[in-house]
Amino acid sequence: MPALVVAAAILDDLAAPTRLLAARRSAPKTLAGAWEFAGGKVEPGEDPLGALVRELREELGVEITFGSLVAGPNPDQTWPIHQGHTMLVWTVEITAGPPAPLQDHDELRWLERDELRSVPWLPADVPIVDAVADAVFA
Numbered sequence: 001m002p003a004l005v006v007a008a009a010i011l012d013d014l015a016a017p018t019r020l021l022a023a024r025r026s027a028p029k030t031l032a033g034a035w036e037f038a039g040g041k042v043e044p045g046e047d048p049l050g051a052l053v054r055e056l057r058e059e060l061g062v063e064i065t066f067g068s069l070v071a072g073p074n075p076d077q078t079w080p081i082h083q084g085h086t087m088l089v090w091t092v093e094i095t096a097g098p099p100a101p102l103q104d105h106d107e108l109r110w111l112e113r114d115e116l117r118s119v120p121w122l123p124a125d126v127p128i129v130d131a132v133a134d135a136v137f138a
């Protein structure tokens with residue numbers, strides 16, 4: 001069943017970004033080893049921003065402040081992703097951390113602009129990484 005997923009392009013500094021935090025999935029087996037934006041599915045009754053705050057607490061143990069929406073190509077500004085899901089992506093900055101791979105990930109890595117393609121992203125994330133690079137590191 002297609003779901004709305006929310007995810008974060010976590011930047012070291014929203015005002016003057018130099019690095020993006022990528023997370024390597026540890027589960028399920030079919031996705032393990034691929035890199036992604038931390039986040040997850042919006043649960044019934046949740047609003048998307050609240051869902052992302054919850055996911056980042058659970059997965060990375062961080063608090064965040066929001067930057068801006070990285071608009072996708074769908075009319076509702078979502079990105080088409082894995083298995084027919086759609087995903088809303090925001091830039092965010094960590095306000096309390098440090099980030100740790102507490103749940104769903106086994107490694108985190110800060111990537112500079114010229115390193116963004118150095119990890120194997122989930123296939124659907126590649127155009128999103130490019131959009132973040134254009135919008136943020138331009």
Ligand SMILES: Nc1nc2c([nH]c(=O)n2[C@H]2C[C@H](O)[C@@H](COP(=O)(O)OP(=O)(O)OP(=O)(O)O)O2)c(=O)[nH]1
Binds near residue numbers: 104
């Ligand atoms: N979190 C996240 N999911 C992504 C990205 N790109 C992408 O195709 N996906 C897909 C993988 C999954 O099929 C789906 C998100 O599922 P998830 O497993 O992260 O969601 P969740 O934490 O709420 O877990 P669950 O309730 O399904 O157990 O979206 C991405 O950058 N981040």
